[in-house]
Amino acid sequence: MFETILDEEERGQVGIGTLIVFIAMVLVAAIAAGVLINTAGFLQTQAEATGEESTAQVSxxxxxxxxxxxxxxxxxxxxxxxxxxxxxxxxxxxxxxxxxxxxxxxxxxxxxxxxxxxxxxxxxxxxxxxxxxxxxxxxxxxxxxxxxxxxxxxxxxxxxxxxxxxxxxxxxxxxxxxxxxxxxxxxxxxxxxxxxxxxxxxxxxx
The missing domain is CATH 2.60.40.3580 (Immunoglobulin-like)
Known part of the structure; x- marks a missing residue:
């Protein structure tokens, strides 16, 4: 069912355009991850402050x-x-x-x-x-x-x-x-x- 390619000239080649797209995807993923980490840190800090204030109001x-x-x-x-x-x-x-x-x-x-x-x-x-x-x-x-x-x-x-x-x-x-x-x-x-x-x-x- 699968054909084995024996001729080296028939193998696919990765062009410079594909490489640029791949690098762009990596950069976008890195930026998105950085935003998520910063947002998570901010939310954690805000949650801790809110918890401390709520505890103080009670105790x-x-x-x-x-x-x-x-x-x-x-x-x-x-x-x-x-x-x-x-x-x-x-x-x-x-x-x-x-x-x-x-x-x-x-x-x-x-x-x-x-x-x-x-x-x-x-x-x-x-x-x-x-x-x-x-x-x-x-x-x-x-x-x-x-x-x-x-x-x-x-x-x-x-x-x-x-x-x-x-x-x-x-x-x-x-x-x-x-x-x-x-x-x-x-x-x-x-x-x-x-x-x-x-x-x-x-x-x-x-």
Whole structure:
């Protein structure tokens, strides 16, 4: 079925045109491979960055260890005018800069927010905190929020109009406090003031 070519003069010859086409195909293949490798590298880098950001949004958050309020008298009885949050790093979190962390208060009197670094009251470093940055799981810091000062001064609009601070917490009042770290990880704390506040109390656990 197959004929054997014995005459050397009858064998096919590869011309210069075929060689040029072959070289061109090799070059095109090499360029395409280079583009694919560069694209794959870019996608890998982007995927790693996205993964790190997504992980930070989940893990780089703070946890509220305890919450207490300062009890003070006013014309209608006793109220809480200052709230102290003792905070720490959540398990698996990286370093957290408290100055760049945002605190938001939402409750019956409306809502307001500010960065912790803008608070009038300083952050009290209880254990191991340096420059208001939580670096270790054992670090503890106390964040003091005065509800009657201009700490919360975003002038949020409520049904009653503008306000420059949230206001004192009355007996039985509830608020929701949300901490948002620089990596956008959030921690929410529900606070409820006891229904009875007396002159025997200088502070109360919330």
């Amino acid at each position: 780089d958050r703070i946890q509220v260890v305890s919450t207490s309020g300062n009890v003070t008298p006013n014309s209608n009885g006793f109220v809480v005018d200052n709230v102290t949050f003792v905070v720490a790093k959540a398990p698996g979190a990286g370093n957290i800069d408290l100055d760049e962390t945002t605190i938001q208060v939402i409750g019956e009197q409306g809502q307001n927010s500010t960065q912790i670094g803008d608070l009038n009251e300083p952050i009290e470093d209880i254990i191991g905190v340096s420059n208001n940055v939580l670096t270790d799981n054992s670090d503890r810091a106390a964040i003091q929020v005065s509800l009657t000062s201009t700490d919360l001064d975003d002038a949020s609009i409520t049904e009653g109009g503008d306000f420059d601070n949230y206001g004192e917490l009355r007996s039985g009042e509830e608020i929701t406090v949300t901490f948002t770290t620089p990596s956008s990880a959030t921690t929410t704390k529900e606070i409820r003031v006891p229904t009875t506040l007396t002159s025997d109390q200088t502070s109360v656990r919330l």
